Amino acid sequence: MDIEEIKFHINEYIENALICAQQSCTNSFSKNIKLIINFISIEENEQNLNFNKSKKIKCLKKRKFISVNNLALEIFKNQYNLSWIDFVLFYTSKNETIIIVDLIESENNKELNFHCSIMAPRPTGYVIN
Numbered sequence: 001m002d003i004e005e006i007k008f009h010i011n012e013y014i015e016n017a018l019i020c021a022q023q024s025c026t027n028s029f030s031k032n033i034k035l036i037i038n039f040i041s042i043e044e045n046e047q048n049l050n051f052n053k054s055k056k057i058k059c060l061k062k063r064k065f066i067s068v069n070n071l072a073l074e075i076f077k078n079q080y081n082l083s084w085i086d087f088v089l090f091y092t093s094k095n096e097t098i099i100i101v102d103l104i105e106s107e108n109n110k111e112l113n114f115h116c117s118i119m120a121p122r123p124t125g126y127v128i129n
Contacts (some may be wrong), residue, residue, distance in 0.1 A: 085112060
């Protein structure tokens, strides 16, 4: 897959994540989209979901945001080691919408699969420091 095709899929799945969230939630969503990469190794992928959730929170706390162009470059460089790219709408407020992009490693990748999802809601008053 070339880099322009990857950028097209990134923008498509960001939009899909927002549409999915808007259909499921009553929150207002900021158009100020911020992306964070979360690499998930083969070993981590085989572990339980609670580990992956805590890893997402650690990624969020670092707040190392990446542009669509840099994300496309990372996917392009690693595409033969990745099987799944998941755009997880993790957090939204009036000021920003944060999407964590899980890049899931695989041994025998034939093609990249893109997916979007919404993280389970946090309890009222939950704050990420």
